[in-house]
Amino acid sequence: MIQWFSALEVFPKFYWAIALIGSIFFLFVIIMTFVGADSGDDFENVDASIEADTGIEFQFITFKNLIGFFTLFGWSGIACLDAGFSKPITVIISIISGFCMMAIMAAMFYYIKKLTSSGTLIYKNAIGAVGEVYLPIGPNRSKMGKVSVTIQGSLRELDALTDSITELESRSIIIVLNVTNNGILIVDTHKNNQNKKL
Numbered sequence: 001m002i003q004w005f006s007a008l009e010v011f012p013k014f015y016w017a018i019a020l021i022g023s024i025f026f027l028f029v030i031i032m033t034f035v036g037a038d039s040g041d042d043f044e045n046v047d048a049s050i051e052a053d054t055g056i057e058f059q060f061i062t063f064k065n066l067i068g069f070f071t072l073f074g075w076s077g078i079a080c081l082d083a084g085f086s087k088p089i090t091v092i093i094s095i096i097s098g099f100c101m102m103a104i105m106a107a108m109f110y111y112i113k114k115l116t117s118s119g120t121l122i123y124k125n126a127i128g129a130v131g132e133v134y135l136p137i138g139p140n141r142s143k144m145g146k147v148s149v150t151i152q153g154s155l156r157e158l159d160a161l162t163d164s165i166t167e168l169e170s171r172s173i174i175i176v177l178n179v180t181n182n183g184i185l186i187v188d189t190h191k192n193n194q195n196k197k198l
Contacts (some may be wrong), residue, residue, distance in 0.1 A: 012081050015094070019074025026071040029064050061102075068105040073098035123179045126151045126158070130175050130190055137161060137168040137187070147174055147187055160185040 008016065076097035080090035131149030134157050138145070141161040145168065148157050160176075161184055162168050168189060178186040 011087060012078070015074050015077035015081065015090075017074075018070050019078055022067060022071035022074050025067045029067055062106070062109075064109060065102040065105045068101040069098035072101035121151060121156070123151075123158075123183045123185070126176045126179060126185055128176060130173065131187075133160075133168050133170050133172040133174055133187075136170055139165050139167050144184070147176075147185060149176060149185070158185055159183070160187045162187050164188050 073094045077090050077094035080093050126149055129149045131147045134148050135146040137160055144159050144161055146157050147160040173190045174187040175190045176185050176187050
């Protein structure tokens with residue numbers, strides 16, 4: 001195998017290296033995605049989109065899609081070389097094939113995300129909810145704590161920060177004022193919030 005690879009010219013060696021490396025990463029990504037162990041950038045972006053209530057975006061340029069690009073880029077280039085195509089034609093066909101693969105990957109993950117988004121917690125629904133401090137929260141966002149609030153019909157323990165100048169102690173009654181882009185609740189004591197309104 002090593003002797004065969006070493007005997008190749010630079011141009012086909014370049015395509016074989018990309019095809020083999022891309023295929024390994026591609027198989028890993030596909031397996032991790034379908035067994036539910038995926039925690040890469042795409043699904044984090046889904047969560048951010050859901051939290052911001054902007055819907056799920058169609059993303060063309062992502063790490064996974066680039067893996068798909070290089071995988072098909074490599075194998076289509078090898079096929080073109082085996083068919084006797086010239087180097088310029090091989091490069092053009094492999095680039096077009098790679099972009100087609102990116103489009104297919106983008107569409108596939110887009111619809112997977114739409115399926116997995118049903119039932120996903122929408123953090124913005126917590127705004128206005130009244131709950132209780134579970135772990136103390138530091139003043140002026142100095143230390144993250146946890147609160148227990150009911151969202152979408154179920155009681156959840158979520159990370160929280162406060163802009164209050166005093167620490168929010170355990171068992172304090174709080175109200176959710178806002179939610180950050182990464183799903184951290186901004187809270188204040190319910191009593192303080194009522195005083196501000198008065």
